Amino acid sequence: MKRVVFIGAGGHGREIAEILKHQSQKEPDLLPLGYIDDDRNLCGQVLHGLPILGDWEWFNGVDRKEVAVVCAVGSPRIVRSLTDRAADLGLEFVSAISPSACISSSATLGRGVIIFPNTVVSIDCLLADYCVVNVGATISHDTRIGRYSNVNPGARLAGNVSIGEGCYVGMGASVIQGRSIGDWTVVGAGAVVTRDLPGNVTAVGVPAAIIKNNEKGN
Numbered sequence: 472m473k474r475v476v477f478i479g480a481g482g483h484g485r486e487i488a489e490i491l492k493h494q495s496q497k498e499p500d501l502l503p504l505g506y507i508d509d510d511r512n513l514c515g516q517v518l519h520g521l522p523i524l525g526d527w528e529w530f531n532g533v534d535r536k537e538v539a540v541v542c543a544v545g546s547p548r549i550v551r552s553l554t555d556r557a558a559d560l561g562l563e564f565v566s567a568i569s570p571s572a573c574i575s576s577s578a579t580l581g582r583g584v585i586i587f588p589n590t591v592v593s594i595d596c597l598l599a600d601y602c603v604v605n606v607g608a609t610i611s612h613d614t615r616i617g618r619y620s621n622v623n624p625g626a627r628l629a630g631n632v633s634i635g636e637g638c639y640v641g642m643g644a645s646v647i648q649g650r651s652i653g654d655w656t657v658v659g660a661g662a663v664v665t666r667d668l669p670g671n672v673t674a675v676g677v678p679a680a681i682i683k684n685n686e687k688g689n
Contacts, residue, residue, distance in 0.1 A: 472500050475565055477543040478553050480506035480513055480523050484543035487585055488521055490567045491541065497570055504538065530560055539563040542583060542601060547619040547637040547655070554583065554601050554619075564601075572604075581618070599636075617654065635670060644679075655685060 475491060477484050488503055495501040505524040508514075513523045530538075540562045542553050557564070564583035568574070571588040578592045581600035591609045592598065599618040604610060606624040614628050617636035622628065626640045629648035634640065638652055641660035652658065653670025662679040671685045 472502055473539045473563075473565060474502050474504040474537060476504050476524065476538050476540050477506045477521075478540055478557065479543040480508040480510075480516075480518060481544065483545045484508075485518055486587070487541055487543040487567050488519070490569045490585070490587065491565075493570050494568055501565065506543075507540075527556070530562070535561055536563075539565045541565055541567050541585070543567075543585075545603065545621055547621055547639055550601050550603075550619045550621075551637065587624075593630075605642075611648075623660070655687070657685065 477488050484506060491501060491503050503521055505522040507527060507529055508523055509526050511526050514525045516523045540557050542550050544550055566580060566584040568586045569588040572586045572590045574592045575594045577594050578596045580598050583601045584598050585603040587604060587606040589607045590604050593610060593612045595613045596610050597615045599616060601619050602616045603621040605622060608622045608626045610628050611630040613630055614632040616634045619636060620634050620638040622640045623642040625643045627645040629646060631649045632646045633651040635652055635654035637655040639657045641658055643660055644658045644662045646664040650664050650667055652668045655671050656668050657673040658664060658679060659675030662675050663677045665678040668674050671687055672681045673683045673685055674681045
């Protein structure tokens with residue numbers, strides 16, 4: 472039995488907790504336990520049947536071998552920070568995967584991956600550690616998604632697309648076949664990526680055009 476703690480008690484965290492509740496109906500060894508949040512004022516509140524257990528100090532009072540965690544925030548930079556922190560404590564990560572997601576048996580999923588309802592992850596795709604595929608997104612054949620990246624609701628990635636580490640693909644954005652997006656790049660909502668994008672930029676529009684350079688992801 473894995474008692475699962477969600478790191479982050481915001482709206483994204485509540486959604487992920489619900490995914491794991493549904494997942495646990497088919498995987499009874501998963502037991503949702505509650506949330507950890509840095510806001511100490513939230514401690515003791517109950518969100519849809521799950522308590523906010525406390526802040527990170529809560530882990531000092533339990534046997535860490537008896538709990539597992541899911542990073543339940545949406546920002547790739549914050550995900551990287553929180554997963555590094557959890558790994559330093561020796562915590563085990565689990566993935567939250569909606570039973571309504573359609574995932575090819577040939578797809579490769581890293582640890583701590585989040586896959587929302589009504590998504591498609593097609594044949595021979597690779598989803599690296601801690602990435603998020605949000606509601607209704609489609610990931611076509613042979614596509615690669617890097618660590619910490621977030622593919623937002625309704626986004627469409629065609630075949631042989633490469634998404635780098637820490638990318639944020641906005642709601643309803645599309646990436647045509649064979650294109651690549653460099654590490655820590657942001658693609659705006661509704662954008663259409665028709666040519667390769669470098670790392671550490673923000674691109675918006677149809678077709679997507681670079682509008683600014685971002686702070687280096689590392």
